[in-house]
Amino acid sequence: MKKREFPEKKVGEMGNTVGEFRKKLKIADIKGGPDECLNRVGQTVVVMGWVRTVRVQSSVTFLEGNDGSSLSNMQCVMNSDAEGYDQVESGLIATGASIWVQGTLVASQGSKQKVELKVEKVVVVGKGDPSYPIQKKRVSREFLRTKAHLRPRTNTFGAVARVRNALAYATHKFFQENGFVWISSPIITASDCEGAGEQFCVTTLIPSSREAADSPVDAIPNTKNGLIDWSQDFFGKPAFLTVSGQLNAETYATALSDVYTFGPTFRAENSNTSRHLAEFWMIEPELAFADLDDDMACATAYLQYVVRHVLDNCKEDMEFFNTWIEKGVIDRLNDVAEKDFVQLTYTDAIGLLLKAKKKFEFPVKWGCDLQSEHERYITEEAFKGCPVIIRDYPKEIKAFYMRQNDDGKTVAAMDMLVPRVGELIGGSQREERLDYLENRLDELKLSKESYWWYLDLRRYGSVPHAGFGLGFERLVQFATGIENIRDAIPFPRAPGSAEF
Known part of the structure; x- marks a missing residue:
């Protein structure tokens, strides 16, 4: 069989300038819009992607190709006179193979799509070995975690990746539009922001x-x-390895006013659960000249902004999640985008839990750290799916840097609770008073020498400031309905698992 080459690009003569970069035509471009691009019918286009399915019939062959730009495949219709058809006959064009296809867009005869590609020429760019492990239409997510290098080719993980991308884009867009400066916080540090000691x-x-x-x-x-x-x-x-970029972000907030970090963080927690990762991404804004009320307002506006962005720009993927992952996820996100958030104190939340006609696994008393079951009861049952912000926590269960309230027992801290996830955002007004901060470090037997530079911020032009942290993978879980956090990140790191 004559070898078919991938179409060559012309190389200019020595001394010529570099060619102009052009955005590739993607399947999402072809099939996007209210009319699924029926206005493109008659156009000759090139599609590049990976074969999902091949159906050979007596007079025609149907290829389903996907380039990752959308959930939708491009149906490619081939007659035996198409150039490269012998690659179908020889079995080279098979599930998992990468292909280059040129053809004419025509109105589809079927009901599943409005347009399809009548193939004029097809080239196998990379053949698919018969051992390709995700041949089946549906395989378990547990199995796919062992194939993390291939799982983005599935519908579920392709959709998760696109929504994750949309959330990341919307995150930067929200903070940039509101005058924040992005800061790259260090990955290697000598400080323990949380004081928990669970560091790599x-x-x-x-x-x-x-x-x-x-x-x-x-x-x-x-x-x-x-x-x-x-x-x-x-x-x-x-x-x-850093557990948080917060302390470093505070240094820039006291110079640039409003900043945010968005990067990887690490916890050496030996928790092999569906809620924990050893490596995850954090979004951590810091607002200068701000108190806890400003912090809660910013967190609320941020969450509503990114949720609206996903609902508006990932409609096809969200419909997929609503059908196959969590029925009602779109309604749940709409509630977050549109409803007013409930606010109550920690003390009131404890009272609410004590009155609940429900038996909790973890006992409830004032001073306890709220568990996921408590948080989900509050937001899902007590407030019927409405997001809830709990504020003014006991200082004994919160970090050293949180501002002490006048009662001496609580700190100006807040947690935002959302349905299905529980705590999504945690934040506080930071302790800007040097003497209070030093006393708190002494109480917790933390070395003031290790935090000398952090204390300096309180010596030289200290200001009230506040911020919050949001685990990005939990946000992805919340937006998609994916239950296991290891499916919300491309390459999960957990105890005993660092394969890829």
Whole structure:
């Protein structure tokens, strides 16, 4: 069989300028719009993508191709006289193969689509091996986690990726439109923002050379007291993967007024659950000259903005989630976008839970940290699906940097609860008073030397400021209805799992 080459691009002579970049024509462009681009009927187009299905009939062959730009496939109709048809006969064009197709758009004979591509020429760019593991139309999400490199080719994970992209775009758009400056916070840090100690250590003290492979622990330098000699490490001190960009964002908020970070964070929590990841992304804005009320208003406006963006711009994917993942997800998101958020104090929330005619797994009392079952009861049952903001938590269950209220028992902290997820956003007014912050560090036996630069912000032009953190994967879960957080990120990292 004669080998068919992928259509070549013309290369200019030496000294010519680089060609103009042009956006590729995607399936989403062809099939988008209210009339599914019937105005393109008669046009000759090129489509590139991956074969989803091949149906060979007596007089015609149907290919379903997808390029990832939309949930919809492009139906390609081939007669035996199409150039490259022998690749169908030989089995080269099979599920999983990548193809280049040229043809004319025609009105479809079927009811599933308005236009289809009458193929004039097809080229196999990359053949699909028969061992392709996602041949079936539907496979379990558990199985697909073991094939994270291929799962974006499925309907579910392609849709999750597009909605995740839309949420990320809307995040930047919201903050940029509201005068915030994006800050890239460090991945490696010597600080523990949460004070919980659940951090991944970054070190070069453990040898990676083959000579020390048999006894790497013996090669770690020690002090005279038998402790690890961190002075010989790369940074000269213990260093960790960041658990939050908040403290660093505060430094820029006290100079640029309103800033936000959006990047990866890490927790060495040994929690092998559907709610936890070891690596996840966080959105963390900081507002200068702001209090807790400003913080809650910003969080509410942000969430409603990104939800509206997804509903307006990911309609096909949201219909898919509404049909196959969570019936009612669109209504739930519309409620968030349109309803007023309920606000109540932690003390009132505890009272509400104590009166609930429901038995909780975790006992409820003032001073307890609210669990997911408590949060979901409040937003899903007590307030009938309305988002709820709980404020003024006991200081003993919150972080050192939160501003102490006048009662001496609570801090100006807030959590935003949403149906199905529970806590989606956590924030607070930060403690801007140097003496209060130093006392709190002492109470928690945290080293003031480690936070010297953070304390400096209170020495030199301190201002009231506030901010919040949002786990991006939980937002993706909330928007899509996906139950397991490991399906809300391209390559999940969890205890015992860092394959890809």
